[in-house]
Amino acid sequence: AQSVTQPDIHITVSEGASLELRCNYSYGATPYLFWYVQSPGQGLQLLLKYFSGDTLVQGIKGFEAEFKRSQSSFNLRKPSVHWSDAAEYFCAVGARDSSYKLIFGSGTRLLVRP
Amino acid sequence: DGGITQSPKYLFRKEGQNVTLSCEQNLNHDAMYWYRQDPGQGLRLIYYSQIVNDFQKGDIAEGYSVSREKKESFPLTVTSAQKNPTAFYLCASTEGDYGYTFGSGTRLTVV
Numbered sequence: 001a002q003s004v005t006q007p008d009i010h011i012t013v014s015e016g017a018s019l020e021l022r023c024n025y026s027y028g029a030t031p032y033l034f035w036y037v038q039s040p041g042q043g044l045q046l047l048l049k050y051f052s053g054d055t056l057v058q059g060i061k062g063f064e065a066e067f068k069r070s071q072s073s074f075n076l077r078k079p080s081v082h083w084s085d086a087a088e089y090f091c092a093v094g095a096r097d098s099s100y101k102l103i104f105g106s107g108t109r110l111l112v113r114p
Numbered sequence: 115d116g117g118i119t120q121s122p123k124y125l126f127r128k129e130g131q132n133v134t135l136s137c138e139q140n141l142n143h144d145a146m147y148w149y150r151q152d153p154g155q156g157l158r159l160i161y162y163s164q165i166v167n168d169f170q171k172g173d174i175a176e177g178y179s180v181s182r183e184k185k186e187s188f189p190l191t192v193t194s195a196q197k198n199p200t201a202f203y204l205c206a207s208t209e210g211d212y213g214y215t216f217g218s219g220t221r222l223t224v225v
Contacts, residue, residue: 004156006156009154032212034212036214041218041219041221042218042219043118043204043206043216043217043218043219044157044204044206044214044216045216046213046214049212049213090156090157094212098164099145099162099164099170100145100164100208100210100211100212101147101159101162101172102147102157102159102212102214103159104149104156104157104158105156106154106155106156107154107156
């Protein structure tokens with residue numbers, strides 16, 4: 001069965017520091033992978049997605065993610081974090097059928113120190 | 115602007131009561147989804163619908179029901195059979211590329 005693991009529940013970084021949020025997936029074939037961000041009490045916003053091709057994908061708000069098949073990972077990165085990046089981040093894998101269902105990880109809450 | 119509207123933002127349910135959460139979209143998307151969010155558990159799929167008058171159970175459908183009588187509307191009813199309904203409920207839609215548009219959610223609390 002497909003699954004997504006985000007091993008870090010919370011991460012704290014200083015403003016201006018670099019960021020990497022981890023995501024590991026379990027899937028038999030090449031997965032469709034996604035990162036979403038959620039501000040408190042709000043819905044989720046798509047940051048970026050990977051379907052195929054170049055394994056380094058660029059997203060909105062200066063985020064990028066790298067697909068590594070050998071490690072079953074799709075880690076999210078940002079070179080310099082801003083205080084407004086404080087939020088919860090969800091990695092997701094897409095069911096490769098006609099349902100377009102997403103299976104989400106448990107999320108990582110990012111705290112930004114001034 | 116197009117988007118998804120969920121209402122109400124906050125909802126309180128008494129024991130044994132059914133409540134209905136509204137989800138309306140004006141994006142002309144065919145597929146709509148209901149997710150439940152609990153702290154530390156991410157989002158879990160309750161029901162989804164890909165066309166009008168058709169819907170499928172997700173991973174945690176017990177105690178919930180839905181209808182899809184119109185393309186733009188996908189209401190979720192939390193029945194008295196749902197023993198632990200307190201959660202944040204999110205509705206989403208997509209035109210078929212996994213790029214979900216989410217509503218801003220309804221927080222349901224049992225009182």
